Amino acid sequence: MTRVVDESVRAAPLPTLDEVARMAGVSRATASRAINGAEKVSPRARSAVDAAVRALGYAPNPAARSLVTRRTDSVALVVPESDDVLFSDPFFARTLSGVSRVLGARDLQLVMLLAGPGDDEQRMLRYLRNRHIDGAIVVSHHRKHQLSDQLAGMGLPCVFVGRPWTSIDRVAYVDTDNVAGGSQATEALIARGCRRIGTVAGPADMTAGVDRLRGWRSAMREAGLADDAVVHGDFTEAGGEAAAEQLLAEHPDLDGLAVASDLMAVGALRALARAGRRVPDDVAVVGYDDIGVAERTSPPLTTVHAPVGDMAEQAARLLIEQLDGGPRAMRIVFPPSLVRRESA
Structure with missing residues (x-):
């Protein structure tokens, strides 16, 4: 059987960079620099190239563009946690939303890198070291990962959400x-x-946990109160519940409880209810974070508001500044604020 091909329906050849340059009335090199965002292009030439690109429907080859610009136009969100922690804590959803909003406006692709201990961490470091991305935003980092040293040693543009x-x-x-x-x-x-105020502190290998505990101790000592009722949790509901149970067993006279995250406070409320302790009549409770959990507990949690969304957006902006040649070692610290609800 002979197949007859209608030449009229063949796909039209893709426009080339040479055609863009001819239509714009510039050299091929100038057209390439304009398309790839180089600085040494006159406004007139850039405008002519942009018009030619639109008229011809030209799409630059991503691989070729990467060779010219040495950029991948992608950024990694590095989360050195297991996936069950990632999907159970609203902190990560709020962070992801804030970062995505800023990067999307700049037309940068976000790549999520999860890494628990062991092989996953080494695989993630290889990926970063091989520069498959232009920069990284790191959240929920632990002392043992030493990611700040690793990334600084690579010279990779990076921003940490939370002090490293x-x-x-x-x-x-x-x-x-x-x-x-x-x-x-x-x-x-x-x-x-x-x-008689106890605290469910955060993990001792995270700066947020250490700093919130330091603030608790400072206020207790300033008031002349004992600061011995401390049990560390892991920023999860289950961890908060177990820590609160231990505190109640060791210090049954507690009448106040400062909990280093709202998720842990949810678990602590369960432990208090099981022990027959009414909140806030018998034990007043204050959480930390205010990212969507506190207003849904029973009773609703008094908590410390941490501006997680603002922090994530600012981290993305700082990274973009670095990608544009800005300084590497910037720091921005947001003030917290107390949100009063029924639990205290």
């Missing part, structure tokens, strides 16, 4: 004043009249 443990003079970060927030939470309980 090391290399703070070599990398950028955005944070909230967790020491002040820990103090505010505790002072709210003291002002209510609580005198």
Whole structure:
């Protein structure tokens, strides 16, 4: 059987860079620089090239463009946590939304990199070291990962959401004043009249956990109160519940509880209810974060508001500044604020 091909329906050849240059009345090199965003192109030439690109429907080859610009137009959101932690904590959804909003406006692709301990972490570091992305935003980092040292050593543009443990003079970060927030939470309980106040602290290998505990201790000592009722949790509901159970067993006279995250406070409320302790009549509770959980608990949580969305957006802006040649070691710290609800 002979197949007859209608030449009229053949796909038209794709426009080339040479055709764009001819239509714009510039050299091929000038057309390439204009398309790839190089600075040494006159406004008149850039305008002519843009018009030719639109008229011809020209689409640059991504691989060729990457060779010219040495850019991938993609940014990694690095989350050194397991996927079950990622999908159970609204902190990550709020962070992802803020970062995506800023990067999308700049037409940058976001790549999510999850890495638990072991092989996953090494695979992630290889990916970053091989420059498959232009820069990285790191959230929820732990002391053992040493990511700030790793990324600073690579010379990779990066921003941390939350103060890193090391290399703070070599990398950028955005944070909230967790020491002040820990103090505010505790002072709210003291002002209510609580005198035997415990805390479910955050992980000791995360700067947020350490700083919030420091703020709690500062407020307790300033008020002349004992600061021995401390159990560390892991920023999860289950961790908060287990820590609150231990605190109640060791300190049954507690009348106030400062919890270093709202998710842990949800677990603590369950432990208090199971122990027959009414909130806030028997034990007043203050959480931390205010990212959608606190107003849905029973009773609704008094909590410290951490501007997670603003922090994520600012981290993305700082990274873009670095990609545009700006400074590498910037820091921005947002103030926390107390949100009063029925639990305290």
